[in-house]
Structures are given as structure tokens and as C-alpha cells.
Amino acid sequence: KIGSDPDHDGDREKMLRWDMARIAAIHEAIGKRGTPYTANGKIPYYFDANGRYDSKDRLRRLLDHCAAIGALEQIAIVEEPFPEEYRVDVSDLGVRIAADESAHCDHDVAERIALGYGAIALKPIAKTLSMTLRIAEVAAKAKVPMFCADLTVGPIQVDWNKSVAARLAPLPGMTIGVLETNGHQNYRRWAELQQFHPAAGAEWTKVKNGCFELSPAFYEQSAGILKDSRHYSEVVFPQ
Template structure:
């Protein structure tokens, strides 16, 4: 067994940058206009310091809280929880980031409820607030133990689940409510072949499903027959993401019946989190794999979804922490269930954190490679500037080609650049170390 150093954090700091979006992003019945990039700094008693990143998404974290506050107000509440979490980290020695998360999580939950005044605060809000801290903790863990590659970071119990080396990762191209059809056609011309369609339109359940069906018809008419050489069928494929907006399976089946009537059903390979978290209906009879996403907060909730017939689990290392994602990936591996990685419209550096996960998962069924959603390039107003903050900006594996990221030995050797400090984010802390 490897001997790990006990890490004691003595100094912390944080800041954030507000990044505007090209157009409002719609999901969960709401719309985002900006995303805060939160940056946390940890310094240990040995003098090592690291800077961790997060993209805050209050709408993803807790849609009810998002609706109850201004957009900036909701972000301010999450940032306040980041600050409180950093105080807890200074009080909590740890050997691994997984151990740190387990130790502080109960108090972070209590603090989240206190700060927001929301007794039923969604756990995803908590995890989103933990991202930059967890990110910095993994980097500090690497520095304290002399680890220089992502593979070395993964504690032994989680390595079998992340033992693959895909040479390609397919990109799930996000299709939000209001995206013009011509942009979809352009994406297909650029080689994208996995289209992630946002469902769950705002409104009542009846209004929602009607609009969802109309939108699928519009999309399928525009690109359904487009050819691709990346799938066995020669056709592009769809995944659906309702962000738990459907209250009952019956309503989802209406949508799928419509998909069949327009000839789109055979191209749907996955449905992400269609039903509300409290819904306990069996889904193995739907005929299309259903993936647990928002409702997966820990190993117990992941097991619950698998027991209900869910056929895949979504990893969100950039929304629910890498530490939790390792636990979920381990469980999925033990149950023989595939995983994919879904986005939170994160910045380019966090994409490569997530890409390191997707690269090492077993190839997704029907795709034959890793599966990763990334949509920052289509949503951030200053995306090219953000790309410039990446420590290895311009590396071939940071750029999409024909709908995939092509991963070579250099990607694996350099761990996608994530263990190399970013000059921009380091410069946000200008005091002497």
C-alpha cells in the first residue's frame, strides 16, 4: 500500500470572474445569461500551493433557488458557501481528496442550508460549490506526494473503473431550447454526430411535452438523415436530457411514441435523467437506456437508480467533484453499467479535467469510444480568451475534429495539461506566497 502524506492546509483564498454567454442557455425551465468562474487557492504547511477552478451553475444546482433570486444573487449564495468550505478545509487534515470530501461534507451541507435559508437545498448545489476546493485539493495531493500524471492520482480502489485508454472521445453536441436549426445543420457539417437534445420545456407538463415533441420534429426533419462515418448505422444519433422535468413515465412514453411516429426513435441511444428525483418507477422496459444524473448524489442514490432499471450513470467531475465521480464510476464498473461525462458549460481547463475521466472509461455502447459533453465553445462570449488561459493552449487534443477529441500518447503523458498551473488563474492571487 502506498504511503501518503498527511496534508494540512494553512492558508486559503478565493475569487471569481463573471463570464457572459452569447445567448441565454435554457434548461430545467429556466435560463442562464452568465456563469461565474470560481477560483480557490490552497496552501499547505509544507509551502505547496495550488489553484482550483469551478464553473458555478445555480440553475443546475437548484432550479427552485435559482428562480427565487436574481441570477447574481444565486451565484453570490453559492460563492459564500465556497468561502465557508475553505474555512472548513483549514481545520481538516487529510491524506486524499476523497477523504477530505467525506470529512467536510456533512458540515458543508449544514452551512449550505444556513446560507441559503432553504431546508430542502438540492445536494447538487452543495457539490457545485465544492468543485474549486476539490479541484485544488487534488492538485495539492499531487504536489505533496510527487505525482505527475492523472493515472497516479487515482487511488487504488478506483483504478479498475478507469483502466481504459480511448484514442477518441465522442463529443455530445448540446442542443438547447432556442438554438436555431441552421446552427444544427452547421454542427453536422462540422462532423458532430451525437446530438444532445435538451427537453423539458418551461410550462405545465402538458405544455412541456407538446413543445418537446414539436422541437424533436423540427430537429429530426433538419438533420435526421445526415450521414456520418462515426456510427455503425451511418446516421447521427440523439441523446435526450430532460433534467428531471418529467413527473411521470407515462408522459415520457408519450414523447417516445411521437419519436417513433416521425422515425426518430431508432436514433435515440440514451435518455438522461428524464424523471423527477422522487420518482421510483421502473424504467428498464422503456427500450432505451436511461441514465441517472442529477439524482445521483452518492453511492446509495446511484444504487437506487440502478435498482430501478437505469442503464447508465452520468459522471460530472466538473459539477459534483472528481472525488464523488470516482465512487460512482467504481460502482458502475462493479455493476457492469456504462458511464458518460456530461458538461456544466465549463471553461477549457475543466473540460480537460473531465476529458481525463471520459478517456479512461470503458467505450460507451453503440459509440465505441468515450462519451463527453462539452458546449462552452458555443455558449461563452469570450471563449477564445478562456482558451488562452489553458496551460497547454493549442494542443491538438484540445480541439474537436469530426465530432471527437483525438487523444494520443502526449495527452495521456501530460494528463491533458491539468497538472500544469495556469498563469492567468495563478495571477489572480497577487500577494507573496
């Protein structure tokens, strides 16, 4: 995440300085590590601002800093840098800008693509599957890549997202698909929640070296998400 408010006073210059320092520290720590999952063999950076940057100029200053420290080429995407109402062409920023919160529907996506946005975050867990497919159709016709973003959901919803992500082409520069998931970092009882999954313990639910390995069974069983969860059935229909 970028766009921090370190002193809780809304000062965006402080935000920018904080982000610059944080990115520099992260790049110093892991920037030279290798990975087999990118075309350049380097760890990709995924920055999500959640609309905190108020201007293109301020974001450009952050990107200039990234270039100065050698991190720019490793930025895979910068997600939702600006407030939704800030409509400006982003095609000249030198990095792939992704729309997330501003992409409520297929019409929004068409507008963002026209403004130079180079990726679309899909959220079938939040924006409904039907709207997600309409959004994906618009992006696919424009040849704009997509990935699935999280909303800090539980294990079953992760596989709902994963079922869509597994059917998308990798982002440019990546050799595998991209799926954001952070529930395990935020839910205190994550291990217990995993047991409520209809396919609890299935290999595709386990993270291995930062990846989900999807076998034919994942596709054959639709990740298990179409089966009843005994736990949630009992919650909704108590005996």
C-alpha cells in the same frame, strides 16, 4: 435539451407538444445523415430533460412519438427525465435512461441502477474526483455504461472531464467515447479563456468535426491540467 416551458406557465402538456414538434423538426433535418461513430451509421440523439417530465406515462408518449417518426432507434440516451424524488422502474421504456442530477453519490447510483437506469453521467468537475471514482466503481461492477457530462465549465475543466471520459468504454452503439461540453456555446470570451489553459493550443484541446483527437501526449501530460495556469495563479496570488 427537452422539457421546454414555451409559455412559462409550467404546463407540461404544452411542454410535451413542444418537445414532439422540436424533435420532429430536428429528425427531419438531420435524421438521415450518416456518421462513422455509431454502429448503425446514424446520428445519435442525446436528450436531457433535467427532471422536467413528471410521469413515466408522459415520457412514454414522447417516446411513442419518436417511434412514429422513426427517431426512436437513434436515441442513445435520455438523461434525467424525472424529478429526483420520482422513483419508478424505467427498464421497460425501450431506451437507455441515464442518471445525472439524481446520482449524487455511490449509494444513489446503486438505487438508480436497481430501478433500471442504463447509464450514469459522471461529473468529476462538480461531484469531486473521489466521489466520481466511487460512483464509477458501482456502475462498473453492475456493468452499466458511463459518460462524462458538462456543467458549462471553462477549458481547463473540460480537460479535467476529458481525462476521465478518455478512460471509459464507449456507450453501447457508439464507436468512440462520449463527452458533453457546451462552454464554447455559452461563454462570450471562450477564445480568451482557452489561452489561460496551461496547454493552450495543444491539439487535444481543439474540436475537429465534433470530436477531440487524443494523442499519446494527452495522456503523458495529463491533458496539462496538473500544471499551473499563469493567469489563474496571478488572480489568486497577485504580485
